[in-house]
Amino acid sequence: MFQPVKGTRDYLPDEMRRRNWVLDRIRRVFECYGFEPLGTPALESWEMLKIKSGEDIIDQIYYFKDKSERELGLRFEWTASLCRVVASHRELPMPLKRYAIGPVWRYEHPSEKRLREFWQADADIVGVGEAIADAEVLAVAVDGLKQIGLKDFKIRVNDRRILEALLNIADMPLGRSLEIFRAVDKIQKIGVEGVREELKRLGSSEASINRLLELIKRRGRPDEVLVDLERLVAGSPVGLIGLNFLKEIYKYSKLFGIDEYMQIDLSLARGLDYYTGPVFEIYAGGFEDYGSIAGGGRYDDLIKLFGGDQTPATGVSLGIERILLLMEEMGMLRNLEFGSRVYVAPSSPRMRPKAIEVAQLLRKEGFETDMDLMNRSLTKQLEHADRKGFSWVVIVGEREMAEGRVTLRCMRTGEQRSVELVELPGHLRPHSSSSLNFNSAMV
Amino acid sequence: MFQPVKGTRDYLPDEMRRRNWVLDRIRRVFECYGFEPLGTPALESWEMLKIKSGEDIIDQIYYFKDKSERELGLRFEWTASLCRVVASHRELPMPLKRYAIGPVWRYEHPSEKRLREFWQADADIVGVGEAIADAEVLAVAVDGLKQIGLKDFKIRVNDRRILEALLNIADMPLGRSLEIFRAVDKIQKIGVEGVREELKRLGSSEASINRLLELIKRRGRPDEVLVDLERLVAGSPVGLIGLNFLKEIYKYSKLFGIDEYMQIDLSLARGLDYYTGPVFEIYAGGFEDYGSIAGGGRYDDLIKLFGGDQTPATGVSLGIERILLLMEEMGMLRNLEFGSRVYVAPSSPRMRPKAIEVAQLLRKEGFETDMDLMNRSLTKQLEHADRKGFSWVVIVGEREMAEGRVTLRCMRTGEQRSVELVELPGHLRPHSSSSLNFNSAMV
Structure with missing residues (x-):
């Protein structure tokens, strides 16, 4: 008897109906916010996929050659394909608000929460450099999650530029910030001691590491943390830019009605290399230990890297399997109302x-x-x-x-x-x- | 600047909105006919994919090894995955009416009409050996096509068992029927002379080939062709089974309201090896030269080949890109009504x-x-x-x-x-x- 390939799975009709219910509702919310569908293939050229995908992830890409020795890969997320399209279609009116919902593939250690073929639902705004766009992608994500029945949230937000300032304050080695961000990003997975080990390996001194780990501990309501940060990054021009951007996001989050969920979390770094400013993760309220169910950030330099004009962009990605598994754990999938x-x-x-x-x-x-x-x-x-x-x-x-x-x-x-x-x-x-x-x- | 991989393409928002409009409507019709969604991964094991996929197609499968040397492939159609699930989930209540809509991959010579990553929308009925199931999958396909605005159709139907009988009558070499079917199937692509050449290569005599090509010329309204066939296959038990099955399909097609589109076409063979009885293709009326926009047939032995119980099954597959391209040519995509x-x-x-x-x-x-x-x-x-x-x-x-x-x-x-x-x-x-x-x- 044949089984699904390791790290993939089947969805029998009852489960698939629930899955479609969730996907349909999320898509509908994306459309209500004015996001438009964009279709890009699952197969992309290896040359493109490896651009700035980051060391950790490049190893996870399904890579192969087709029958004419063309080097190909399966998309491991949606953003690279979006940037490719924007770079090569300069006629597209800006801003471009696009959504994409479908499978992505990563060769990871599979577990119930982590499949090798899994679905992401992305909403991105291209062409807007202001924080209103970051607030709107957070709002569309939260409303999507509300529409499928989730009620409370934590939106953890940080800014790469603030992290840069903190590295500076902690006297961490310059020029290795991406590697340090990647190490810091693992804090929930490998714990503080694990991060300490990784930072040591990157050549930081014990004192710097202690200082950094102390600095990034801070997490809480924007009203409190932003005031603290004001003092902390006062001497850092880049840190101040990041701080002001977070303030703006917070201001707009009130207008979009999602401010009650906002939290500044200075340990949040996000794994992907391409973020240039704010980064964020969304958790179900009371289920923070479960891990994030959505995440994203701003990537103002990425489209240029794909050969396009310098174009600001920000976006959020919802992890469909994680959301469904959480809903299952919360007992929310049992009583969905379908049409008769x-x-x-x-x-x-x-x-x-x-x-x-x-x-x-x-x-x-x-x-x-x-x-x-x-x-x-x-x-x-x-x-x-x-x-x-x-x-x-x-x-x-x-x-x-x-x-x-x-x-x-x-x-x-x-x-x-x-x-x-x-x-x-x-x-x-x-x-x-x-x-x-x-x-x-x-x- | 990066381009989509050869044989794949992007769909910009305006086009993607039309595409989704078509996909949503087809899905809705599938659901109205009581078909349920089943989710299976795009990645399948090579071992499974190569089962009975037929020589021509096996060369077209995207094959690769993952990082642990596991042999994998991308699905090239939906049916194999369906059979895998049915074989390994004996608890599924029968009949199983399942639909699946999504991309499949084939390494083909790409053209505007033929992509390497393209979408198929399939509806299959598993567990019903009677012709009512074949008529219902034809009805759901036609109603899906009507729902997206197409108005007239030709449903060409044949039966592999009748073809077997005709091979016998023409004195064609026994035991090579699959290869002969594949040759005959190319009649629209390579013409009668092309088929003649292929049949020669398979070792048939000139007289046999002439006789077969004469026999399979017959195409027309069921009321006429079925009567002719009665005489033709009178001496062939297997041919009579096929004939009676086509009669039954025609009878049910009247009840489902699709009889006006039915045509018997004795040259229709279909490329896939696994068909055991009726095979069919749907064309847009007046656009037969464009090629079929849907096709399918009965595959009563396939689930057993996947390790399951002997389980009858039949299904239809709609070619989404072909349908969209045809609608474009017919000028139907310009005036779609979207919500405001x-x-x-x-x-x-x-x-x-x-x-x-x-x-x-x-x-x-x-x-x-x-x-x-x-x-x-x-x-x-x-x-x-x-x-x-x-x-x-x-x-x-x-x-x-x-x-x-x-x-x-x-x-x-x-x-x-x-x-x-x-x-x-x-x-x-x-x-x-x-x-x-x-x-x-x-x-």
């Missing part, structure tokens, strides 16, 4: 043609409708419909049908009644809610 | 906070809403909104806002009027139609 589904059951094989007719009628009216294809007995059909979670069964009987009527059975209550066929859609409609209709759903 | 999108324009940078407030209000009400992020002048904002195809602009002016009012501008007519902010959603709603609400859309 109808099962058409002929009372005997002879009624099959009439049952097809009824099913086609309901399908044309937009109802999710299945019917017996196996000439099963009515009892077996009802068992099947129950097991598969249908809301309604329409029983098509011979005598009833001759009078233009069918029996409608509510599977939840077991109640049955005879209804006129022409009125059947009307009977089903009040209870049916299209799972894809989000008008007035964002409450 | 709203642009919020502050009259001056000072009104930005109020503009954010208005945008957030509309987003919560479910409207696709964008706003100025670049402090552009009102004129420039209107230009941008026009260029990006927004239906409405809400102008947030200082004096008006003080009275709780905004200006609503219809971008189609240029009309403007002052409305109360609390009534703004009501003004937008009658014109807005959620592009994802398909209730009562299947007409």
Whole structure:
């Protein structure tokens, strides 16, 4: 028997339906915020993928040669492809607000929380250098998470320029800041002592390391931490730029209605090399130990690296598998409301043609409708419909049908009644809610 | 500047929106027919992919080894993964009606019509050996195509068992039928003379080839061709089974309302090796030369080959790029109706906070809403909104806002009027139609 490849998995229908429910809602929120879809291939050239992807990640890219020895790889995130498109399509009106939802691939040590093929839902704003864009990508992420039922959040924010200033204050070796950021970024994974070891290996002195670890400990509400920072980075021009940018993000976060979730976290560095300013991670409130469910930051230099004009950009990425696993742990996936589904059951094989007719009628009216294809007995059909979670069964009987009527059975209550066929859609409609209709759903 | 890898392409927002419109509608029709989503990874083991994928296709699979020398490939179609899941999940209730929509990869000679990364939308019924299932997958495909605006179709149908009988009648070499089917399948691509050459190479005599090419010429309405076939395959038990199965499909096609499109085409063989009975291809009526836009067939032995129980199965696959390209050629993509999108324009940078407030209000009400992020002048904002195809602009002016009012501008007519902010959603709603609400859309 064949299994899915290590680090990948299958989603059986019940699970996949929940997954699609989550993906549809996130996408709908992206669209409500004016983000537009952009399609880029999963296969990208190796030459492009390796640009600034960072040492840690370059080892994780699925790399191979095609039959004409072309060096290829599978995308490991969405941002590089976005930058490639922006760089080569200068005709695109700015700002470009684009979303992308789909699989990415990384050769990692697989675990329940970490797959080798996993989905990211990204929203990015290209062309806006101001903090309003960073606040908006945070707002769209939080509203997406709210729309799938999460209620409380922690948005941890830092700025690479503040981190630079702190390295300076701690007298850390210049020119190795990317490596230091990567070491600091592992603090939740490997602990303070682990980070200390890594920093030692990078050639920092014990005193510098102690000082840095002390500095980055600070985490809390923006109103408090930003005031402290004012004193701390007073002597650092780059640090002040970072500080002012965080202040602006915080200001806009109030206008977008997400300020209550904001936290400054000076230990936050993010693994990717390309960030130039603010970086952020979103956690479910009360579930911070679970790890972040979304993250992102600003990458103002990346599009130029891909051959484009210098173009500011910022974005956020939602980790779909992590979100689903968390929702599962929180018991949120059990009671999702789907649109009602109808099962058409002929009372005997002879009624099959009439049952097809009824099913086609309901399908044309937009109802999710299945019917017996196996000439099963009515009892077996009802068992099947129950097991598969249908809301309604329409029983098509011979005598009833001759009078233009069918029996409608509510599977939840077991109640049955005879209804006129022409009125059947009307009977089903009040209870049916299209799972894809989000008008007035964002409450 | 980096380009997409040869045989792949990008979809800019306007094109991607149309693409999603098509994908959403097809998916909705799949769901209306009771098909359920199943998720399987793009990465599959090479061992699994090469099972019965057929010589021609095995060369087209993207094959590589991961960092632990595991032999992998990218899926080249959806069916193998479906069979893997069915074989290893015997607990799944039958019948399983599953759909899958997403990219597949084949290393082919790329052209506008043939990409190396392309999307297939599949609907399959597992567990039903009767022709009602074949008719239903044809019906769901045709209704999916109708739902995206196509109006007329040709469904060409044949049966491998009839082809077997014809090979017998023509005295073709036994045991090479798969290779002969593959040769015959190329008739549209390489013409009758090309097929003749291939058949010669397979060791058939001139007389046999002439006879076979004469036999498979027959194509027409089922009522006519099925009668002819009755005489032709009268002496072949396997041919008669095939013939009776086609009769059944035709009978059910009437109940599903797709009989007017049915055609029997004795030259239809389909490239994939695994078909065991009926095979079919769907063409847009009047555009048969364009090539098929969907195809499929029955594969009753495949799940057993994957280690499962002997389980009948049939399915159809829609070629998304081909469908989109055809719609483009037919001029159908220009006038798609999307839900209306709203642009919020502050009259001056000072009104930005109020503009954010208005945008957030509309987003919560479910409207696709964008706003100025670049402090552009009102004129420039209107230009941008026009260029990006927004239906409405809400102008947030200082004096008006003080009275709780905004200006609503219809971008189609240029009309403007002052409305109360609390009534703004009501003004937008009658014109807005959620592009994802398909209730009562299947007409």
